[in-house]
Amino acid sequence: MIDSHDFKAKIYWKKNIQIVLSLLTIWFFVSFGMGILLVDVLDGFRFFGFKFGFWMAQQGSIFCFVILIFVYVYKMNKLDHQYDVDEDKDNFIPEDIYCPDKESKE
Amino acid sequence: MDVQVLTYIFVSVTFAFYIGIAIWSRAGTTDDFYVAGGGVSPLANGMATAADWMSAASFISMAGIISFVGRDGSVYLMGWTGGYVLLALLLAPYLRKFGKYTVPDFVGDRYYSNVARVVAVVCVLFVSFTYVAGQMRGVGIVFSRFLEVEITTGVLIGMTIVFFYAVLGGMKGITYTQVAQYCVLIFAFLVPAIYISMLMTGKFVPQIGFGSTLADGSNIYLLDKLDQLSTDLGFSAYTEGNKSTIDIFFITAALMVGTAGLPHVIVRFFTVPKVRDARISAGYALFFIALLYTAAPAVASFARVNLINTVENAEYTKTPSWFKNWENTNLIAWVDKNQDGKIQYFPGKPFHGKPEFLDMRGSEGQRKIKNEPTGNTNELYIDRDIMVLANPEIAGLPNWVIALVAAGALAAALSTAAGLLLVISTSVSHDLLKKIFLKNISDRQELFFARLSAALAIVIAGYFGVYPPGFVAQVVAFAFGLAAASFFPVILMGIFSKRMNREGAISGMITGLFFTASYIVYFKFINPSSSTPENWWFGISPEGIGTLGMLFNFIVSSVVSSITAPPPKEIQSLVDDIRVPRGAGASYQHVKS
Numbered sequence: 001m002i003d004s005h006d007f008k009a010k011i012y013w014k015k016n017i018q019i020v021l022s023l024l025t026i027w028f029f030v031s032f033g034m035g036i037l038l039v040d041v042l043d044g045f046r047f048f049g050f051k052f053g054f055w056m057a058q059q060g061s062i063f064c065f066v067i068l069i070f071v072y073v074y075k076m077n078k079l080d081h082q083y084d085v086d087e088d089k090d091n092f093i094p095e096d097i098y099c100p101d102k103e104s105k106e
Numbered sequence: 107m108d109v110q111v112l113t114y115i116f117v118s119v120t121f122a123f124y125i126g127i128a129i130w131s132r133a134g135t136t137d138d139f140y141v142a143g144g145g146v147s148p149l150a151n152g153m154a155t156a157a158d159w160m161s162a163a164s165f166i167s168m169a170g171i172i173s174f175v176g177r178d179g180s181v182y183l184m185g186w187t188g189g190y191v192l193l194a195l196l197l198a199p200y201l202r203k204f205g206k207y208t209v210p211d212f213v214g215d216r217y218y219s220n221v222a223r224v225v226a227v228v229c230v231l232f233v234s235f236t237y238v239a240g241q242m243r244g245v246g247i248v249f250s251r252f253l254e255v256e257i258t259t260g261v262l263i264g265m266t267i268v269f270f271y272a273v274l275g276g277m278k279g280i281t282y283t284q285v286a287q288y289c290v291l292i293f294a295f296l297v298p299a300i301y302i303s304m305l306m307t308g309k310f311v312p313q314i315g316f317g318s319t320l321a322d323g324s325n326i327y328l329l330d331k332l333d334q335l336s337t338d339l340g341f342s343a344y345t346e347g348n349k350s351t352i353d354i355f356f357i358t359a360a361l362m363v364g365t366a367g368l369p370h371v372i373v374r375f376f377t378v379p380k381v382r383d384a385r386i387s388a389g390y391a392l393f394f395i396a397l398l399y400t401a402a403p404a405v406a407s408f409a410r411v412n413l414i415n416t417v418e419n420a421e422y423t424k425t426p427s428w429f430k431n432w433e434n435t436n437l438i439a440w441v442d443k444n445q446d447g448k449i450q451y452f453p454g455k456p457f458h459g460k461p462e463f464l465d466m467r468g469s470e471g472q473r474k475i476k477n478e479p480t481g482n483t484n485e486l487y488i489d490r491d492i493m494v495l496a497n498p499e500i501a502g503l504p505n506w507v508i509a510l511v512a513a514g515a516l517a518a519a520l521s522t523a524a525g526l527l528l529v530i531s532t533s534v535s536h537d538l539l540k541k542i543f544l545k546n547i548s549d550r551q552e553l554f555f556a557r558l559s560a561a562l563a564i565v566i567a568g569y570f571g572v573y574p575p576g577f578v579a580q581v582v583a584f585a586f587g588l589a590a591a592s593f594f595p596v597i598l599m600g601i602f603s604k605r606m607n608r609e610g611a612i613s614g615m616i617t618g619l620f621f622t623a624s625y626i627v628y629f630k631f632i633n634p635s636s637s638t639p640e641n642w643w644f645g646i647s648p649e650g651i652g653t654l655g656m657l658f659n660f661i662v663s664s665v666v667s668s669i670t671a672p673p674p675k676e677i678q679s680l681v682d683d684i685r686v687p688r689g690a691g692a693s694y695q696h697v698k699s
Contacts, residue, residue: 049316049317058177058179087380
């Protein structure tokens, strides 16, 4: 278990925030940016049979959202491994847990 | 075979399947009942989350609404998917590491306060009941149209099925039936979409057909044709918006943040074994949701073209059978204002209010209505909800496809209803009884109370389904607005700020709730006639006000927490602990022992 005051934990958290902020910037840009604020400007361009802004608002942004989550998963798994906070050493198999009577809980 | 027989077959087979799963996955402990024992695979959880999330509204109503509002429908498309990015990046992994059963659990423990816990429980109950009423109503509508039974009977059948797997199986039963329901609903949504796309554009993938040329040899793009049809009749162009940019911005944000803060969605991430699984299952969930959400705008545009081509200037006596069928279920009405026997379809309302049918027929055989006609030339009333359900009939698809849509709509409504009922029962048995009022009950007694409250909640939900309060449509804005203005900021700050304390969280939640609720109540109930963009604050409609409530929540909680004492040491180390994935299994054991 990692020590909460560990210097390494602070760096890990900082890197985590960087990943989240950079992905959220893209998230904001493709939806609120291209799908809402700039939609009329982008409608001036064609994308196959779509006006580009319309397409971003109704379909394109959703594709971007899906990709963003998978990129996040990939980056975080790598980061967890680098900072040795991943769960590979957790030998947790839920079915195997003996569940004592809940009256003694806490 | 005719549609009704096929529908009976499809619906019975799927229902038998759901009951079978329920019996196979009975819950033995509160862990099973609340979080399916914490052992659901990420892929299964992704599917279950998708079914949990996609309700009767997503399946039945959304494409219909988009079909009528065009580009502005993007608020639902982006709002109800973009929230998953927030959920995956900001909430799900940390809540999984925290490893308890409910959202009020997190709020109560992180803010070391039963007041905060109770405020959270009240929000959970309000949001969930609002939502579940709509689902039961959806079940009733599908039954009455496709199986020709009374709405009441339909609701009762739906209640019995949900009762079976929610009360017996708890989260465990719900999870695996939701996986089955996802498969049914996505199949039922995509098959007609593919069919219609093939017919209209010759493209197999509806998402591509949406941006292709029509297959009628005219070489015109579908959307250009639709813009032209719309403007010819005096509607605004389909690909252009009518709402103000600021309103679209705020509504989208409220729906996104509200999605991320909805308790029945959050709780699904407690069911996977690891933090890593919580992250990836949010990805799977959004992928499965996106299959429907990217097809929906395509379906909306196909349906719109078909509708205009079929009804505009058509003689009533020659309209296809679907037109009369839906007229018989009160969802279509026609007033022949110019007495020419033809249907004229133009912008504006054909008459005042919702149609009230009289028990007599007009000269052409149409049902007569009591309502006072308006002065414009539009003669047609169409309920938006029928677009998805009627779409296969409008496009002339085979009977089995029409029957399939009925089974899919039921799957969508039942899966969401079950998820909501579980959240309601958990908040009562776990958050209220176990944590506050009856601290000494055993696991078995708690399980009994969980089942009892699930059963009670089903009865209440069924009542709302049979006697829908007239305000259901209005209160949906409430559910998202309140989730956005209350839960999201509190959970987010609980993870990302160690300084956020009890006083800040409670005052923030109350401010967000109070502000959002008063704004919505004022414009929806007290003074609905003044609900126009000129009177709204900064032009923000009640649907979007949750975003402003959320900002107020952030501001108030930050200010209050900075002038009161920081949270105790053990809370600060709790926050440190939930920030690292390792030990998610251990934190789970900690909860248990």
